[in-house]
Amino acid sequence: MFITSHLKFSLFLFLPFVAITALAQNLAEIQLADQYAAQGENAKAISIYEKLEKNSKNIPQIHERYFQLLLITGEFDKAEKYVDKAIKQYPTNLFYQIDKGLIYVQLNEKQQAKKYYDGLISAWSDDPFKVRVAAQHFIRLQQYDNAIDIYKQSRKKLNNPYEYSIQLASIYRIANKQVEMIEEYLNYLHESQNSVASIKNIMQNILIEDQDLELFENIMYAKIQEQPENIQYSELLIWVNLQRKNFYSAFIQARAIDKRMNLMGTELMDIGRIAIENKDFKNSLRIYTYVIDEYPQTPNYQIARRMAIYCREELVKNTYPVNTTEINILINDYKNLIAELGLNQYTAEAMRSEAYLYAFYIGNHDQAIQLLQTLIRSSNISKPIIDQAKLDLGDIYLLTGEPWEATLLYSQVEKSSKETPIGYEAKLRNAKLNYYNGEFELAQGHLDILKLATTREISNDAMALSLLIKDNYTKDSSDNALKRYADIELLIFKNRKDKAYALLDQLKNDYPLHPLQDEILYKQALLSMEMGNFSKALIALNEIVDKYGTDILGDDALFLCGTVTEEYLHDKSAAMEIYQSFLVKYPGSNHAADARKRFRQLRGDTL
Secondary structure: OHHHHHHHHHHHHHHHHHHHHHHHHHHHHHHHHHHHHHOOOHHHHHHHHHHHHOOHHHHHHHHHHHHHHHHHOOOHHHHHHHHHHHHHHOOOOHHHHHHHHHHHHHOOOHHHHHHHHHHHHHHHOOOHHHHHHHHHHHHHOOOHHHHHHHHHHHHHHHOOOOOOHHHHHHHHHHOOOHHHHHHHHHHHHHHOOOOHHHHHHHHHHHOOOHHHHHHHHHHHHHHHHHOOOOHHHHHHHHHHHHHOOOHHHHHHHHHHHHHHHOOOOHHHHHHHHHHHHOOOHHHHHHHHHHHHHHOOOOHHHHHHHHHHHHHHHHHHHOOOOOOHHHHHHHHHHHHHHHHHHOOOOOOHHHHHHHHHHHHHHHOOHHHHHHHHHHHHHOOOOOHHHHHHHHHHHHHHHHHOOOHHHHHHHHHHHHHHOOOOHHHHHHHHHHHHHHHHOOOHHHHHHHHHHHOOOOOHHHHHHHHHHHHHHHHHOOOOOOOOHHHHHHHHHHHHHOOOHHHHHHHHHHHHHHOOOOOOHHHHHHHHHHHHHHOOOHHHHHHHHHHHHHHHOOOOOHHHHHHHHHHHHHHOOOOHHHHHHHHHHHHHHOOOOOOHHHHHHHHHHHHOOOO
């Protein structure tokens, strides 16, 4: 009795040990076979896998490598025999059943493969779980048509035309079928009414090229014609127009939604702001004028009044030569706005603009200083606006030849608003002042900080000035070309264009091989434009393109050639040729989208 019990207990301990040992041996053999397969020693790997597959419990661990090896080596009969065994042993494993079709694919038996897969798809398409599992495996095998087919058949059986929209959209995206992909993302809107923001985010990431956005825009127009009451389609059309910088088209769509939803111009104000950020002042003016006319009793009215004058100001300042009569009209409009609405958060910016026009275009520095000091002393104005007014006042002191007063104000703002955009702007102004004074190392110290810890716009300005100094500053030169160039830039800041142009000519002749040559030419082109001499501007710009086209200003110069030719010389065909040449020469430029848009507008495309 004791012996029997002892034997049973020993067996109880021994059997798990045997099982564990066998499992470890199996794992070692699987790893060895996998290693042979990875090293391309197929015969050795297959030999081990054949032994392992005799125990059906090993099939899940060896299936993928073993089956692929049989297909690769052309052992199709053996592969079919093996996969049939795998299916018999694991009848619920859909992967094995799908894999069997690969034999027909490898043998190029297209009809047999289609018939086989069609049978699987038909059998599984009424079970959403099987549909998703099978589709994922089809995708792994890059059998996108089968994945699409099983989703579509299941959708039909479920009697829901919007089921699996996201899954199908993902497959179409992988398969590079843009139209079908977009249609499925739009189908998703029917299932999730609050998903417009998600769709915008998705499209932002996948519709990279302008032609992709154009395709999306065309589809949205078609959808709106079919379902004009669907606001989601209108919102997406607004979005794509904003992406393509077609601000007027975005405005037209938003205006309809604004009326229907009684939004009081709020979304229109956002579009106007985006148009301003992209320097489309004509269309932003249209938008703000509409808000002024339609919503005079709303908070948006005050902002729209201010922004409409600002847009007109930008148009006047950027139409050369600048019309002084128009400047005086703007000043009067700002005065009337402040008189009507009083000095508050909305009109403080108007007073800043009024002071700027007095100082830089009329030359009435005393009036500009008086306005800014009034603003700075106001108790109901926020600190950021007061800080900005102080920076403006510093600029005017720089105009009047009082750099110490200027730097005092810049430093005051820099100190009181550390680690803020306005504080960084103050630091940039101080850096420019150092640059104008020829204190390049001191300027570089400011710029090195600004390149790392600031807004993108200020960072870009800092990097541009930093690069200019690094490329052109020579410590041991007694007659530093950069010092003379900085002096000229200060003259340009002070609006002394004729003298600045003459000194640029002299500098260009004195340093014919200096790397500043393209910078000098570009400055001369801009000055020529401001003085109304557009032919002269083109000569300088074309010289940059011809001699320095591969340098940093090459694309800027050629794009500006097109702009001057289109907007000031009114030669549409020549402008089209320039924009076309630009797109070939500088396809990766920041100006490329604008050049493409301008070319299409001149060609007469409907945008």
